[in-house]
Amino acid sequence: MTAVSKALRERYSGKLDAISFRFRNRLSPKVREKFERLGNEAVSRALALMTIDHLNPVAYDYLTGTRGLEPDEAREFERVLGCRTSWRLQREEVTEALVTVARAMREAGMKALAIAIDELESLEDVKKDLLSKFLAEFTVLVDASVRSPVYMIIASTPGFWSGDKKSVRALYPFLHQRLNMRRIDLSGFKEADARALAWRLVNLYERAYGRSAVEGIEANSLGSDAFKSVQPLGHPRGILQYLMEALDERVVRAK
Numbered sequence: 001m002t003a004v005s006k007a008l009r010e011r012y013s014g015k016l017d018a019i020s021f022r023f024r025n026r027l028s029p030k031v032r033e034k035f036e037r038l039g040n041e042a043v044s045r046a047l048a049l050m051t052i053d054h055l056n057p058v059a060y061d062y063l064t065g066t067r068g069l070e071p072d073e074a075r076e077f078e079r080v081l082g083c084r085t086s087w088r089l090q091r092e093e094v095t096e097a098l099v100t101v102a103r104a105m106r107e108a109g110m111k112a113l114a115i116a117i118d119e120l121e122s123l124e125d126v127k128k129d130l131l132s133k134f135l136a137e138f139t140v141l142v143d144a145s146v147r148s149p150v151y152m153i154i155a156s157t158p159g160f161w162s163g164d165k166k167s168v169r170a171l172y173p174f175l176h177q178r179l180n181m182r183r184i185d186l187s188g189f190k191e192a193d194a195r196a197l198a199w200r201l202v203n204l205y206e207r208a209y210g211r212s213a214v215e216g217i218e219a220n221s222l223g224s225d226a227f228k229s230v231q232p233l234g235h236p237r238g239i240l241q242y243l244m245e246a247l248d249e250r251v252v253r254a255k
Contacts, residue, residue, distance in 0.1 A: 003108075005104070007108040029082055035048040038103045043063065046059045046089075047063070050063070094141060098145065099144055112151060114151045115145070116152075120154055132171045138175065139178070162176070188235075225242075227239060
């Protein structure tokens with residue numbers, strides 16, 4: 001995200017803005033307002049502040065919702081921005097935050113944002129009412145991803161995903177139905193599974209970067225290479241990582 005924010009600051013800054021930033025370490029009102037047009041005001045401002053070296057870690061924690069601002073941090077945010085901002089992102093802003101980040105990446109020249117959520121089953125120990133509330137909010141997030149250049153990969157144990165009691169299917173069947181049609185079972189891949197996953201990923205990259213970007217990529221061969229290269233043999237996470245790194249190298253970095 002730091003690279004995205006810096007690319008946008010350079011894009012939004014004129015010569016005077018750049019000079020002012022270099023000597024005063026502050027964002028001009030014009031640059032700040034251009035960031036704010038990305039969407040959610042607080043998120044947009046946090047993205048702008050990620051371009052400031054000493055504020056980058058604080059802005060990152062703020063953006064990800066890890067914590068709010070300490071009083072001295074809030075004052076420094078105000079000094080750099082030239083205006084006050086909320087001390088913490090609110091829970092109801094999460095969906096807007098995702099859409100805003102996706103717009104920022106697109107503005108910076110990137111085609112899509114992929115979000116990988118592993119071990120969803122770690123929520124199994126959360127109280128049932130809180131888990132149901134989370135799944136409802138998570139469904140809103142999934143809906144938002146459909147309207148933006150955002151792709152989500154979610155990993156969970158079969159029991160937590162489709163079990164009879166405390167599971168996604170039992171507590172929030174709408175979310176289960178929404179995502180289950182594209183489910184891939186990862187209980188040890190066979191070579192055919194690796195090839196099928198490679199096809200899905202190549203199609204995703206084609207949607208994001210265009211048909212010409214994936215020309216010459218043979219999904220079956222790529223899947224077979226991944227299957228044979230990863231140890232232990234058939235390890236789903238290793239195969240997924242191999243495929244994404246290979247496609248990033250051949251599609252994203254090539255651009």
